[in-house]
Amino acid sequence: MTPLIDVVFLLIVFFVLVSRIVDEDRPRLDLPAPVPAATLISPPGAKIIVSIVADGSAAWRYHMPGADIPADAAGADALAHIVAESLQRDPEAAVQVRAGQDTPWEVVAPVLEAARVAGRAASIPHPVRVQLATTRNQGA
Amino acid sequence: MRTRGRTNRRSGGGLTLNMAPLIDVVFLLLMYFMVATDFSPAEEVFRLDLPALDGGRPDPLEMLDEPLRVRLAAAGASGDAVRVIVDGPWDVTPSVRGLGEFLTESVMPSGMLFVADHPIIIDPTPHVAWKHVVDAFNAAVAAGCTNITLETSS
Numbered sequence: 001m002t003p004l005i006d007v008v009f010l011l012i013v014f015f016v017l018v019s020r021i022v023d024e025d026r027p028r029l030d031l032p033a034p035v036p037a038a039t040l041i042s043p044p045g046a047k048i049i050v051s052i053v054a055d056g057s058a059a060w061r062y063h064m065p066g067a068d069i070p071a072d073a074a075g076a077d078a079l080a081h082i083v084a085e086s087l088q089r090d091p092e093a094a095v096q097v098r099a100g101q102d103t104p105w106e107v108v109a110p111v112l113e114a115a116r117v118a119g120r121a122a123s124i125p126h127p128v129r130v131q132l133a134t135t136r137n138q139g140a
Numbered sequence: 141m142r143t144r145g146r147t148n149r150r151s152g153g154g155l156t157l158n159m160a161p162l163i164d165v166v167f168l169l170l171m172y173f174m175v176a177t178d179f180s181p182a183e184e185v186f187r188l189d190l191p192a193l194d195g196g197r198p199d200p201l202e203m204l205d206e207p208l209r210v211r212l213a214a215a216g217a218s219g220d221a222v223r224v225i226v227d228g229p230w231d232v233t234p235s236v237r238g239l240g241e242f243l244t245e246s247v248m249p250s251g252m253l254f255v256a257d258h259p260i261i262i263d264p265t266p267h268v269a270w271k272h273v274v275d276a277f278n279a280a281v282a283a284g285c286t287n288i289t290l291e292t293s294s
Contacts, residue, residue, distance in 0.1 A: 002161035009168040016175050031183065032271040034278035039184035096185065099270045102220075105212075106266035108273070113292040116190045127189035134274060136182045 027051050027063055029100045031135040039134050046093035047131070048086045050079065050111050052103050060107045076110035083118035091122065094129040186277055188289065207259035209291075210239060212276055214267040222272035236275045243283035256286050263291035 026049055051063040052071065060071035062079050069075040069082075086093060095115040099108050112130065119128035208226065215223040224239045226232040232242040243260075246253035260280055264273050273290065280288045 032274035034275050038278050038282040042185045101271035103270040105264040105268045109292040127191045130188040131185035
């Protein structure tokens, strides 16, 4: 019986690990933690996750699973294109924006604008659903 | 193992407990719980709808009410702090806390100045840190506002 239980547990651990690796293509960021938070638990459903990552001292880049785009005007256009393709595949998907606390607004705003442009390009029948990622303050 | 078991049986030593599979299972359980535990802080979200049709922005003339514009400007020696300015004749302390207090006192049902879906536009200057934008958004959501947007064009 024991080898059978071993194999079953190994299979469970294997699938848990694989599912986490597939899902975890998101960089760790020092997300804002408003107190007291009026945030929501992220609703279920498809998400297009855009992380804004510091790339050196003053440079930034937009990170999506499988894509790294420089945070400049051309990058914002490329981002809008990728998000539009994703919205065409799944118009109900939400665009989740993940940015660290000290990210300047001038780097975040183009992501929201790209989401808006993408929604228009994909002709989705409703406003683009955006989620602003925060972290729950452990002391709150 | 087998040899020892046979030896025990032959010598009439009774049952022995084989520890190796037991330790295997204990380690597997340990691994399972380590993998299943999420060590990263829990992430939560604010929801925001960005109008995508008709040129991408709501037509101000179609709005029933003039939107309440909340401007955020970088402040302090290092630019790390924020100054909050609410357009209009309102006497608001220029901080995120002041904004929260103003909205809580103004938005129905606790206040009488604005309905909950009165449009609020948060308009940060380029160098304002994202945490301040989120704090202002949080203050508006906590006050009961349901129609908040971020100005991305300026």
